[in-house]
Amino acid sequence: MEDLLLPLFPLELVLFPEEPLPLHIFEERYKEMIGDCLRAKEESQGQQEFGVVLAKNKEMQTVGCSARIVNVIRKYDDGRMDIFTVGTRRFEILVANPSDATTLYLRAGVDFFDDDAGCDTPTEAEGDRVIELFRTIMQKLHKTSDIPIHLPKPYRHLSFRIAAALPLDLEFKQGLLPIRNEPERLHHVGEAIRALIPQVDRVQKIRAKAGGNGHVRIQI
Numbered sequence: 655m656e657d658l659l660l661p662l663f664p665l666e667l668v669l670f671p672e673e674p675l676p677l678h679i680f681e682e683r684y685k686e687m688i689g690d691c692l693r694a695k696e697e698s699q700g701q702q703e704f705g706v707v708l709a710k711n712k713e714m715q716t717v718g719c720s721a722r723i724v725n726v727i728r729k730y731d732d733g734r735m736d737i738f739t740v741g742t743r744r745f746e747i748l749v750a751n752p753s754d755a756t757t758l759y760l761r762a763g764v765d766f767f768d769d770d771a772g773c774d775t776p777t778e779a780e781g782d783r784v785i786e787l788f789r790t791i792m793q794k795l796h797k798t799s800d801i802p803i804h805l806p807k808p809y810r811h812l813s814f815r816i817a818a819a820l821p822l823d824l825e826f827k828q829g830l831l832p833i834r835n836e837p838e839r840l841h842h843v844g845e846a847i848r849a850l851i852p853q854v855d856r857v858q859k860i861r862a863k864a865g866g867n868g869h870v871r872i873q874i
């Protein structure tokens with residue numbers, strides 16, 4: 655039973671499946687958590703993943719995404735670590751902080767889930783439309799037309815890959831996680847980009863008039 659509990663890492667961010675996430679581990683409880691995951695990985699038994707859940711304003715969400723440790727980039731003498739992880743599976747917390755927990759960090763019984771059967775990919779036309787919007791907003795954000803976009807088919811998790819790269823607010827990103835229908839998620843992402851484009855245009859015009867520079871940071 656202990657091996658089935660998922661360690662939880664509450665953070666003020668939303669992780670998506672397939673999204674890379676570098677982390678600097680410095681708190682004792684999370685040094686212990688990552689150490690346990692690494693031992694499980696080395697021994698090929700036990701819980702090798704940990705769950706990233708959005709925690710903001712003293713409130714923790716109940717839907718998150720697990721992360722797999724790809725490698726340890728650096729270990730420090732005091733036990734701190736720089737690690738590189740990637741998002742894997744979405745989950746819903748069923749029972750958090752079991753009474754028999756013996757670790758410093760929070761663990762939970764979770765239900766992993768994926769998209770509903772037949773709803774994991776959009777049509778090619780739907781995917782291409784949102785990718786074109788994505789290309790447009792990236793060109794505006796980076797002020798260049800030379801933006802390589804590599805989003806190979808099939809378009810599974812396309813909405814997550816696009817949303818992860820954009821300055822969308824945490825509430826919007828969190829709202830995507832529970833949706834078990836990729837075409838529906840992709841529609842929401844496309845609408846968010848359409849709303850973001852004029853905001854970027856306005857900010858850049860204001861900065862141009864004021865003689866400012868730098869990257870545009872807007873959230874919707």
